[in-house]
């Protein structure tokens with residue numbers, strides 16, 4: 001006869017059987033969804049809350065997977081495209097390091113079955129729908145209205161001039177001009193501020209200064225420079241925090257709420273003012289924000305709402321600040337490690353710009369060695385390290401096999417596709433000896449070539465690619481002309497050991513490295529130290 005205890009045990013056993021059966025079915029359906037592409041079978045997919053929050057171990061690949069496994073993940077299955085199928089939490093996903101598969105996923109035509117998933121869109125449209133988060137057909141409108149700001153050479157001339165201005169402001173404020181060496185214990189502190197200031201001047205049309213007195217600003221209440229700095233310093237909070245957190249009675253959360261309110265009011269007023277100026281016949285400023293408002297005024301089909309204009313302006317901060325700053329940091333680390341590449345850049349800079357004059361935008365196209373160093377650094381540290389898509393319907397992907405033949409694979413609706421940019425940039429088929437820092441591989445590659453896949457390709461490729469390239473090239477011209485960059489090594493440490501210790505990727509919203517200590521040593525006129 002069954003007593004209550006036995007009943008309970010029976011029920012628990014039955015529930016366990018149902019649970020296990022449901023997980024087996026989930027796994028089986030997942031394998032079918034990814035077209036039986038081989039790969040990992042794990043409890044959580046890496047882009048789920050437990051996948052991100054729990055420590056990485058054999059069964060939880062975690063966010064670091066694509067960096068830690070960059071040299072052997074795809075080799076294990078002898079394919080450029082593999083799958084990760086979770087049996088507890090998350091959707092089945094394919095991961096690809098193949099530029100050919102990427103091309104199919106990001107082609108972005110009006111009938112594309114591949115869309116940015118809701119979750120990735122929701123996180124970036126806190127201010128309003130925008131080019132970064134939207135899908136067809138609205139994406140096309142955003143991109144069309146954003147277009148003029150990113151196709152005019154006047155924009156890039158302004159980016160270049162802003163970079164010169166910020167650099168001069170920085171060296172004067174930091175007292176570099178009177179010093180023979182400058183130690184940067186955390187290079188990121190400099191690059192993040194530099195990239196933010198250039199973006200505020202040429203992207204937002206907001207004049208900012210390097211030594212804006214934080215304390216004085218605090219006494220004045222919130223200023224736009226301070227609010228935008230608070231925003232970029234706490235971007236993860238602003239993107240992910242649920243509404244109730246802004247209402248918590250803590251000083252910090254109250255400050256976050258006040259900053260958000262300030263930024264919203266400021267931007268709405270700016271849109272109204274800039275629109276009134278344009279309607280009144282005033283000349284349009286050349287910053288991206290003003291050009292965006294002007295293009296929206298001229299839009300004949302679907303005009304963007306004010307919230308969408310605001311969403312697009314903020315998408316520049318989200319997509320353009322950390323990515324650029326992390327890339328600048330990686331470049332400094334790499335040229336510190338590889339002095340020959342730095343000397344080649346120096347010689348080119350002196351040949352083109354010389355010692356005495358200020359570099360001008362016309363110099364940009366004459367510096368292939370500087371550009372090559374930048375491209376090689378973005379390859380080794382692609383700050384936009386994942387591109388995320390989801391199949392809206394059952395669809396066929398054409399996947400290259402190891403022997404070069406092609407295989408058509410049916411991918412089911414709801415399956416995720418992750419373009420693993422790190423995997424692609426370390427793919428030996430496309431970049432032989434991928435771990436090697438070799439700017440020579442970019443010799444003769446133009447600043448807009450598709451070969452630089454770290455910016456994506458096709459109609460949905462990074463709209464800010466030239467913005468970042470112009471800014472970083474200008475920064476390098478100014479810095480390397482005056483200073484020799486060196487890694488700060490521990491006693492007895494070799495350069496390669498420094499690379500292993502410091503140049504480890506830190507994947508977050510974008511891909512950074514560990515806090516990077518470098519030393520700048522002033523060059524004499526002839527370039528000698």
Ligand code: HEM
Nearest residue numbers: 131132319320323324327384387454455456462463464468
């Ligand atoms: C080194 C710096 C940068 C890198 C490596 C980078 C990389 C990328 C990548 C890979 C994408 C494609 C994302 C996807 O399709 O899922 C992208 C898109 C985008 N980037 Fe960048 N980016 C950089 C700098 C910038 C800058 C400076 C801006 C703005 C000033 C910017 C604005 C955007 C925008 C708005 C998009 C969305 C474009 C669209 O979907 O049509 N990026 N970026």
